[in-house]
Amino acid sequence: MAFSIGNYSIEKPVILAPMAGVTDLPFRRLCHQYGAGLVVSEMVTSDVRLWDTNKSRMRLVHDAEVAPRSVQIAGSDPIMMAQAARQNVELGAQIIDINMGCPAKKVLNKAAGSALLQDEPLVQKILESVVSSVDVPVTLKIRTGWSPDQRNGLTIAKIAEQSGIQALAVHGRTRACKFKGEVEYDTIAEIKQAISIPVFANGDIQTAEQAKQVLDYTQADAVMIGRAAQGRPWIFREINHYLEHNELLTPPATDEVQAIVINHVKALHDFYGSFMGARIARKHVGWYLQTLADTTPFRSQFNRIDDAQEQLDLLNEFFVS
Numbered sequence: 001m002a003f004s005i006g007n008y009s010i011e012k013p014v015i016l017a018p019m020a021g022v023t024d025l026p027f028r029r030l031c032h033q034y035g036a037g038l039v040v041s042e043m044v045t046s047d048v049r050l051w052d053t054n055k056s057r058m059r060l061v062h063d064a065e066v067a068p069r070s071v072q073i074a075g076s077d078p079i080m081m082a083q084a085a086r087q088n089v090e091l092g093a094q095i096i097d098i099n100m101g102c103p104a105k106k107v108l109n110k111a112a113g114s115a116l117l118q119d120e121p122l123v124q125k126i127l128e129s130v131v132s133s134v135d136v137p138v139t140l141k142i143r144t145g146w147s148p149d150q151r152n153g154l155t156i157a158k159i160a161e162q163s164g165i166q167a168l169a170v171h172g173r174t175r176a177c178k179f180k181g182e183v184e185y186d187t188i189a190e191i192k193q194a195i196s197i198p199v200f201a202n203g204d205i206q207t208a209e210q211a212k213q214v215l216d217y218t219q220a221d222a223v224m225i226g227r228a229a230q231g232r233p234w235i236f237r238e239i240n241h242y243l244e245h246n247e248l249l250t251p252p253a254t255d256e257v258q259a260i261v262i263n264h265v266k267a268l269h270d271f272y273g274s275f276m277g278a279r280i281a282r283k284h285v286g287w288y289l290q291t292l293a294d295t296t297p298f299r300s301q302f303n304r305i306d307d308a309q310e311q312l313d314l315l316n317e318f319f320v321s
């Protein structure tokens, strides 16, 4: 089931989707450790003048152990995109991923993300400009089109392949669909049939069984998992196990979940410093509690704590009670 992106062999057909504000280095490490074949960093703007903000600086941090290091860039100017790609490679990126799949307002205002899908000649210019500016593989993430009546994902996929893109992730919705409506796995299957670079199927996959169904149905080379990994990084292990053995893995025992949560929160404190780290930990802990179907008042109690050590103490108490 392995496939290649340029010289990189990806051994597991399950990929962590880029999610701004979520897939930071601590989370990418965790998902990689639990079996994600590839993890993609949070998107960074192609406007390198903005890289000096604290937020961008944190997004540009990579480490050697989670390889290949795929870094996502977003923007609409071919020259700026090429420059951003080159600078990311200098900072350690081994794969450049271009975001044309994100309907985020911030991105749309600058006509980046999925808004670009309307302008096929510009898509081609951006892709060719980035591909020719770096020696590393360039990948692309798209939606199935701009709107249901302008579903040009297939055309974009062909443009991508001709422009030298080495893998394509497809979120099976149009931009206008945001996160609503059924995911169109048919369009993903059609795209897979039409091009010969690896295709990743993305959208609404929440279980190992769904992952297998989507792979079987679309014939995609991998599934890409976004929201289902929030508070459940072990989903990658579950999917790999099901694909390899055709049997469902039992959910992790409480002591394993405790260790995952504690280590994740500690990693956030270390990475962001205790002040920011404690704040960022709240949202991840919230997701873990959702996964655990926790109905106690613990979450609101946890969210009132600012001190990093107190957060860890309270979490340990939660798990033993």
Ligand SMILES: Cc1cc2nc3c(=O)[nH]c(=O)nc-3n(C[C@H](O)[C@H](O)[C@H](O)COP(=O)(O)O)c2cc1C
Binding pocket: 017, 018, 019, 020, 021, 022, 042, 043, 072, 099, 100, 101, 102, 141, 171, 202, 203, 204, 205, 224, 225, 226, 227, 228
């Ligand atoms: C909080 C959040 C942030 C996201 N940020 C990005 C991003 O930076 N770049 C991108 O290409 N897609 C982004 N996405 C879209 C996801 O990569 C993915 O395509 C989408 O969530 C559908 O997959 P899922 O149903 O498995 O979550 C984001 C999604 C979420 C929920």
